[in-house]
Amino acid sequence: MVLANMSLSGAEVLKGMGRMLYIANPAETSFPDMESLPEPYLAQAAPLFLGSWPWSGSFYWQKGEKIRLNDGLFSVAHGLIMSLMEAFVSGLMFSGYLYIYNNHCLYALPWDWTITWLAAAVSIDFCYYWVHRAAHEVNVLWAAHQVHHSSEDYNLTTALRQSAFQTFGAWPFYLPMAFFIPPSHAIVHKELNLLYQFWIHTEVVKSIGPLEYVLNTASHHRVHHGANQYCLDKNYAGVLIIWDRMFGTFEAERADVDIVYGLVDQPQFWNPVKHQIYYYGKVVEKARSMSNWTDFFSAFIKGPGWFPGTERLGDISFVPENPVREKYDPPVSPLLHLYTVTHFLLSFLAIDTTVKTIKLMSPTTSLLLILYNLWGLTSIGLLYENSPWAWPCEIIRRTSTLIIINQIAVAFLYQLICCRPCLQSLLALPPFCSSTS
Numbered sequence: 001m002v003l004a005n006m007s008l009s010g011a012e013v014l015k016g017m018g019r020m021l022y023i024a025n026p027a028e029t030s031f032p033d034m035e036s037l038p039e040p041y042l043a044q045a046a047p048l049f050l051g052s053w054p055w056s057g058s059f060y061w062q063k064g065e066k067i068r069l070n071d072g073l074f075s076v077a078h079g080l081i082m083s084l085m086e087a088f089v090s091g092l093m094f095s096g097y098l099y100i101y102n103n104h105c106l107y108a109l110p111w112d113w114t115i116t117w118l119a120a121a122v123s124i125d126f127c128y129y130w131v132h133r134a135a136h137e138v139n140v141l142w143a144a145h146q147v148h149h150s151s152e153d154y155n156l157t158t159a160l161r162q163s164a165f166q167t168f169g170a171w172p173f174y175l176p177m178a179f180f181i182p183p184s185h186a187i188v189h190k191e192l193n194l195l196y197q198f199w200i201h202t203e204v205v206k207s208i209g210p211l212e213y214v215l216n217t218a219s220h221h222r223v224h225h226g227a228n229q230y231c232l233d234k235n236y237a238g239v240l241i242i243w244d245r246m247f248g249t250f251e252a253e254r255a256d257v258d259i260v261y262g263l264v265d266q267p268q269f270w271n272p273v274k275h276q277i278y279y280y281g282k283v284v285e286k287a288r289s290m291s292n293w294t295d296f297f298s299a300f301i302k303g304p305g306w307f308p309g310t311e312r313l314g315d316i317s318f319v320p321e322n323p324v325r326e327k328y329d330p331p332v333s334p335l336l337h338l339y340t341v342t343h344f345l346l347s348f349l350a351i352d353t354t355v356k357t358i359k360l361m362s363p364t365t366s367l368l369l370i371l372y373n374l375w376g377l378t379s380i381g382l383l384y385e386n387s388p389w390a391w392p393c394e395i396i397r398r399t400s401t402l403i404i405i406n407q408i409a410v411a412f413l414y415q416l417i418c419c420r421p422c423l424q425s426l427l428a429l430p431p432f433c434s435s436t437s
Helices: 010-020 046-062 069-088 095-104 114-137 139-145 156-160 166-179 183-199 209-213 218-224 242-247 272-288 293-301 334-360 363-384 390-418 420-427
Strands: none
Touching: 010 046, 010 183, 046 156, 069 156, 069 272, 069 334, 069 363, 095 166, 095 183, 114 139, 114 166, 114 183, 114 242, 139 166, 139 272, 139 293, 156 183, 166 183, 272 293, 272 363, 334 363, 363 390
16 A cells, blocks of 8 residues: 555645645535545545655754664554554444445435534544543553653654554544535545644744744644653644634743753653553552552543542642653664665555455455564564564574465465366466357
């Protein structure tokens, strides 16, 4: 899916760049039904994602700042894990929306009206605000969303660092739209909304002037990603910052404070699969430490910082206004980067192929392939952690890969040999055969 879009015409590039700024022609991005939808805009944008990273990296290089390959790789790794999950549960999360629209729609807005396009854009963004706010203010939802906030760098790769499980907690917030908005519009604008959020993950853009009052920008989103006290639980917007201004969650970036990115309690490991799930264990551990059932359930539904005796979102007074900490960055050999990047690219290709072909496989085969791909990403994480299990795990993985490839080759040759008599008999037929009466 990604590789198929690596060659784009000039017009396609301009349209793709426009969509990343939510600049699109309603007539070209409105569709009568689900079957008419084009290839997902997120997949079409892959070349633009990849092409923007060197530009972003040059900014840090000119400033003399270190570009951390490990952090960037694992931001992309989390995005790949999310894509595997979405491919595996494809259509399942959207089935509720389709059911409501097909059976309980109050008024179906015409798909080809410009006002429908605009209503869908505003509705998706409004719902996203509450999805995002809930992901910060409900502990069990934060267990998924914390993945996105775990990068201690803030650049375009951070936008791809996503949770594989957040979709399970997000979909109910969009269901009210199904009473009016056609499903095709909901899907298109969900993608456009996410594409817009890619470019705001940067320190390159400082301000866009008066538009800062209306739009979510890089400045506003830097605050959102900060671990400083003044940054916590602020600026949840997707495209329009007006929701934060309306609901009291807006905070402007401060020139007198350097933002420290990452989590307040920053995990000290690179293993991407562990990072996707470890916080769920912390939620359960917190709940089990409570002395009564009310507090037990509160540990799941109140804020991540909540403890008995504090407000619903907890007490953030202990969080420093100017955190001072070293980024997690265990030293590794430069040769390791060469090895890991090579195998990461192979994993990237394997996952891209899996996502493209998963609908042609049985559920069992799909699950096994997903687990194999996760194994590869985990192994790379262990190598960057200098874990004693890293190389044994990698050797077993590579040996298993060679065995699997060998078995596939043997099976292919066996089928070829078994079919040889059939092929010979077919080749022996005259070019034209006619029956006699």
